[in-house]
Amino acid sequence: MSENAIASTELTSQYTAQVTNDLERNLKEQERVQQEIAALQQQLATLQHDHAVLVNMHQALGLTPPTAEAEQSPAPAPRKKTGTRRPAPSKKGATPKASRSATTKAEAKTAEPTLVSLIRDHLAAQSEPRSTAEIADAMGQAHPDRGIKPTVVRTTLEALVAKGTVQRVKQGSSVYYTTSDATLPAPEQASTDAQTDTTA
Known part of the structure; x- marks a missing residue:
């Protein structure tokens, strides 16, 4: 009985330590992600402000917006005055080449796949989980x-x-990602597969 009680106490303390460490790691990860989101939001706000200034300068020079995207972007008061009159001449009154190039650029921008779909497709094509660095390089x-x-x-x-589209997998201290429907190879199986590939 005493041996069972000791083993149970040791197991409980191990679980407690592990859960505490995991909780601390989770909180740190949340803080890091929140800081990155805040930095990205600040960067986006700066880009939007710069874009508005450039649109105003573009209009002050008497030029038509280069793309349909520039017409739809948020801008201060001067844009509102010209917003109801400028778009129609730029599409109908412009030369065919200019209107074609503007629509081609707009279609190319909308046809580009999002980063979400690119990452999802990349992970779906992989046979093993990938780290953030590997995915970013790809x-x-x-x-x-x-x-x-x-x-x-x-x-x-x-x-x-x-x-729930992607799963996070921990192998040691490293974090890897894979699609939710992918089968996750165990670390030992992955290493033995690698050895058989090299021997073959």
């Missing part, structure tokens, strides 16, 4: 013109985990 190589940052990839992955 996104950067596949879409160098988009300038995808690792912090944005990590934030997107955590959002997908929250929705």
Whole structure:
């Protein structure tokens, strides 16, 4: 009886320590993600402000907006005066080449897949879970013109985990991600598979 009681006490203390550590890690991870979101929101606000200033300068020079996107973007009072009159001439009164190029650019922007769908498709094509760095590298190589940052990839992955589309897998101190419907290989099986591949 005494041995069973001792073993039970040790097991309880181990579980308590593990749960406490996991809770602390979870809180730290939440703080880090919140800081990244705040930084991204600040960066977005700065870009929107810069865009509004550029639109005003563009209009002050008497130029027509280069794309339909520029017409729809938020801007201060000067845009409201020209917003009801400028769009119609830019589409109908402009030369065919100018209107074609504007619509082509707008269609190209809307046709681009979102980062969420890119990451989801990338993970679905993988046979093993991938780390944030691996996913960010793959996104950067596949879409160098988009300038995808690792912090944005990590934030997107955590959002997908929250929705249940992606699963977070811990292997030691590292965190990996995979699609929810993928079968997760055990670390030992993955290492033995790697050894058989190298021997073959």
